[in-house]
Amino acid sequence: MIHQSSQEVTPNLNLQMTQKKICTLGTSSVGKSSLVARFVKGIFSDSYLTTIGVKIDKKTVSNRGKKVDLLIWDLNGEDRFQKLSMNYLRGTAGYILVVDGTRRNTLDAAISLHHKTQAAIGTVPFVVLINKSDLKDEWEVEEADIADLQARGWTILQTSAKSGTGVEKAFTHLANKLT
Amino acid sequence: MNPVLLPPTLLAQLDIAVLQRKSGGAFSLIGEPPFWLQQICPELPTDGSPWHPGNYLLYLAHFYEEAEEIWNGEASSQLTSDVWTEEDSTGKEWLLEAIAMKVGQEDLLLIKFPSNDFQTLRSVYQEARDQSLKQYSLLKEIDKREVLLHCTVHDLSAPLAGIRASLWLMHEDKMVQPVGEEFLEIGLDQVDKMQGLINETLTTFSTRSKPLLQSTANLEDAPDVAESVKDVTEALSAMGSLKGVSFRISTEGPEDTAWKVVGDHARLERILFNLLENALRHTRDESMVVIRLRDEGNAIRVSIKDQGKGVPADMIHKLFDKFAQGEGNEKGKAGLGLYFCKITVESWGGEIGCLPNMKDGACFWFTLPKAA
Structure with a gap:
């Protein structure tokens, strides 16, 4: 079942020229699936269900005045229990690195995943989302950490899948960077 | 392969969708569709007419690129995909995997539940990650308490310094009777011991002042x-x-x-x-x-x-x-x-x-x- 913002279904998606595949990457429990659910369906659920493999959703966005179908590959979180299959990354036009602001080590994991991704598919646009901004009082990721990454030229955005803050902006920002 | 020899419901009962590749990237379903496929693709044609499963099961479009090697006879006889999740119209999630096969001259695509018991695996991962998050919270709590203890010990130093100064003045200015001087010295000695204990505790904390969970994956700062x-x-x-x-x-x-x-x-x-x-x-x-x-x-x-x-x-x-x-x-x-x-x-x-x-x-x- 595909969740679409547009009801139009084309005969064969393979032939569409305006499709862009993006992936969400990060360690487990940082909120990747929740961000996708918030962006695609506008919903948030407190019940947490771990992702196995990949789940693909689709949403049409506007990119520099043109409609683009974003195929959002929500990949399983990589941690000591489950590794990420690099095969999923083939054909990725851009990716979102998701960090849980309340756990500093998820930032290290995201940086490590960024390096692995770059080694696998080369340089493509990406953004870093520091998620769970609704729990900012409990954040371990500090302004200095964010400033360090921004100094590397990275785009860092703060989001909350729970409240929806910054989510639309984050996906749209990446979509606009896609070539 | 002669599918007409099989009961049409056999594959559906086995929860396997078998698709035969046609021209133009379309596929036709062999036999009856399994329940889960009908749930995911309500518009699925069941009369064998060609359709594009990749329009509904988006992961397949990715898998076709690898499957082509099988169907073109360039690789071994079959290829199994990674696992992916589909959600049906009721919100129920289905874990699936695909197999590309070449049987005789036929290009086949099988879609089924994963060979491994991924539902069990998923619940194990879920439990493990829940426990991992709880452990993290616990360690954060321990860190907080250590900091609190550190602050408490540190705060004890100031009144202790006051007590010591007072006793020292009494001693220096001979403010007590000779019989009390011995107790004054005992008091001063005990204050010094307590200050020593505080210093020792603070030194221990200063070597452990980094949060318990702090680590780095950065090469420059990482420990060798x-x-x-x-x-x-x-x-x-x-x-x-x-x-x-x-x-x-x-x-x-x-x-x-x-x-x-x-x-x-x-x-x-x-x-x-x-x-x-x-x-x-x-x-x-x-x-x-x-x-x-x-x-x-x-x-x-x-x-x-x-x-x-x-x-x-x-x-x-x-x-x-x-x-x-x-x-x-x-x-x-x-x-x-x-x-x-x-x-x-x-x-x-x-x-x-x-x-x-x-x-x-x-x-x-x-x-x-x-x-x-």
Whole structure:
């Protein structure tokens, strides 16, 4: 079942020229699936269900005045229990690195995943989302950490899948960077 | 293959969708569709007319690229995809995998539930991650309490300094009778002892002031486990010499191996100290403790082998529990050392354990991810 913002279904998606595949990457429990659910369906659920493999959703966005179908590959979180299959990354036009602001080590994991991704598919646009901004009082990721990454030229955005803050902006920002 | 020989509902009952590739990238379904496929693709044609499953099961479009090699006869006879999740109109999620096959002249695509019991695996991952999050919260709480304790101890210093100054003035200005002078000196002596205890506690905290969970995957700041092993063995060498025990360090891996790992330098040394001191206590006199470092690609493995009695098999599973103690509590330790090692190594994404069935001594090991 595909969740679409547009009801139009084309005969064969393979032939569409305006499709862009993006992936969400990060360690487990940082909120990747929740961000996708918030962006695609506008919903948030407190019940947490771990992702196995990949789940693909689709949403049409506007990119520099043109409609683009974003195929959002929500990949399983990589941690000591489950590794990420690099095969999923083939054909990725851009990716979102998701960090849980309340756990500093998820930032290290995201940086490590960024390096692995770059080694696998080369340089493509990406953004870093520091998620769970609704729990900012409990954040371990500090302004200095964010400033360090921004100094590397990275785009860092703060989001909350729970409240929806910054989510639309984050996906749209990446979509606009896609070539 | 002659599908008409099969009962049309057979494949549906087996929960397998078998699709035959037609021209133009379309497929037609063989037999009846399984229930889950109807749930995911309500518009699915059941009369065998061609359709594009990739329009509904988006992962297939990705898989076709690899499947082409099978269907074009360029690779072995079948290929299984990675696992993916589909959601049906009711919100129910289905875990699926696809198999591309060449049977005779027919190009086939099978879609089915994964061979492995992924539902069970998913619940195991779920439980493991829930526990991991709880452990993280617990460690954060411990950190907070340590900081609170630190502040409390620090705050005791100021009134104590006041008490000392007052007693000193009374002593210097001879404000008490000679009979009370002895008690004044006892009081001053006790204040000095208490200040000493506070200083000692603060010094301990200052060496442990980094949060328990703090680690780095940054290459520049990451600790070098080979150097840490060298430093800790040097620090323990005097203790070893009392028993006539020596350390031997060996490394295994490419010449250009960087031994830098995810973690924090001070805590890594504390882990090594705990494990090496443990080995030193249990190894027999005039023996050797061997430390091996092995490059495992993405991780570094450290193993520490002593020549003691070894660990009884029924003890291994609880060795790393909080307050766990060795057989007979022979060494009188509190039982937090290995627990500390476990929670710290795991919080850095590594693993720790003790090899079972070692007859000539115990062999503890841990792995840590390499720093990126």
